[in-house]
Amino acid sequence: MKTSRSILVPVIAVLLSVLVPVNLSANAKERFFQFGLFPPISSNGTNSGKTVNSVSINLLGGYSAGTRIFELGGIWNASREYTKGLQIAGLLNYSANSCNSVQISGFGNIASAGKSPLQIAGLMNVGGHVNGLQLSALVNVAKSVNGVQIGLVNYMENGENGVSIGLINIAKHGGKYEFEVSFSDAINTLLSFRLGTDRFYTIFSGGVNYFFSPLEYAVGLGFGTSIDWKKRWSNQIEIQAFGISNEQKLTTNGTINSIIQLRLPVCKEFAKHFKVFAGPAINIALQGTGTDGTALPSPAPWTMWKGQWKDMQAEGWIGLSAGLRF
Numbered sequence: 406m407k408t409s410r411s412i413l414v415p416v417i418a419v420l421l422s423v424l425v426p427v428n429l430s431a432n433a434k435e436r437f438f439q440f441g442l443f444p445p446i447s448s449n450g451t452n453s454g455k456t457v458n459s460v461s462i463n464l465l466g467g468y469s470a471g472t473r474i475f476e477l478g479g480i481w482n483a484s485r486e487y488t489k490g491l492q493i494a495g496l497l498n499y500s501a502n503s504c505n506s507v508q509i510s511g512f513g514n515i516a517s518a519g520k521s522p523l524q525i526a527g528l529m530n531v532g533g534h535v536n537g538l539q540l541s542a543l544v545n546v547a548k549s550v551n552g553v554q555i556g557l558v559n560y561m562e563n564g565e566n567g568v569s570i571g572l573i574n575i576a577k578h579g580g581k582y583e584f585e586v587s588f589s590d591a592i593n594t595l596l597s598f599r600l601g602t603d604r605f606y607t608i609f610s611g612g613v614n615y616f617f618s619p620l621e622y623a624v625g626l627g628f629g630t631s632i633d634w635k636k637r638w639s640n641q642i643e644i645q646a647f648g649i650s651n652e653q654k655l656t657t658n659g660t661i662n663s664i665i666q667l668r669l670p671v672c673k674e675f676a677k678h679f680k681v682f683a684g685p686a687i688n689i690a691l692q693g694t695g696t697d698g699t700a701l702p703s704p705a706p707w708t709m710w711k712g713q714w715k716d717m718q719a720e721g722w723i724g725l726s727a728g729l730r731f
Contacts, residue, residue: 454468458472461477463476471487472484472487482499488502489504497513507524524540525538535567539556559574585728587728589724589725590722591724606629619652625645628644628645664690664691665688666687670726671683672730679730700718
């Protein structure tokens with residue numbers, strides 16, 4: 406996996422630069438307990454890299470052939486052969502092969518091969534086969550996922566079984582890369598791009614409203630899921646939030662008009678990479694009030710009910726949406 410290799414090489418180089426060279430071809434020794442400051446200042450001494458520990462406690466960092474039950478490092482942990490059980494580090498965990506091990510760290514976890522039921526990190530996770538949960542604030546990378554990735558950016562090579570939840574979700578195989586042009590009473594013409602998988606995808610949109618003068622613009626972000634229920638037929642559940650311009654400006658007097666839209670279309674695939682869809686859309690328009698107390702013109706084309714949310718007037722209606730997907 407090119408992505409994971411590009412991350413692994415500099416990390417491994419930094420780890421090995423602080424370690425006393427060991428005979429990597431030697432047979433691994435086994436010990437129940439190991440305690441140390443950092444290699445080779447530990448109970449295993451210069452044999453750290455060729456010793457498998459059941460329990461390993463490292464004030465700064467640990468380096469071993471493997472871990473069977475539990476490993477704790479103040480800064481890092483590195484297992485050059487395999488890891489079982491639980492691996493916890495202040496900054497970084499590395500395992501050459503995860504044997505259903507759990508990794509938790511403040512910065513990142515790397516399991517270059519094997520199966521990982523759980524990886525939790527402050528910024529990044531890199532896994533081979535994730536059969537549970539990958540959770541980070543920034544990036545998750547995996548060869549395959551049979552579970553869930555949650556992060557700002559998620560990548561998996563095989564997207565047949567996994568679910569990625571984030572802003573940018575990329576599945577190299579089995580992913581969704583879909584363009585759409587749609588028409589509705591809320592946003593007259595809308596161009597959208599869907600990225601992710603059918604189970605969960607992100608929607609990036611931009612459009613124009615030209616039924617009312619003057620011409621106004623809309624930008625939107627949303628999420629959705631697609632349900633196949635018959636050959637070439639499917640339903641989508643999508644929710645999007647749009648910022649609507651006023652006098653061709655997205656913000657006026659420190660506020661913005663917006664539309665929140667729930668779409669429930671039925672989609673028919675007529676040919677590969679060509680679909681037609683139509684269905685109802687539930688819309689809520691939020692009309693902002695500027696810093697000078699002046700209310701902006703309502704973005705709702707018509708109204709079925711009204712209300713108020715905080716300092717914004719809310720207007721709702723049920724409309725229709727239809728279009729083409731490529």
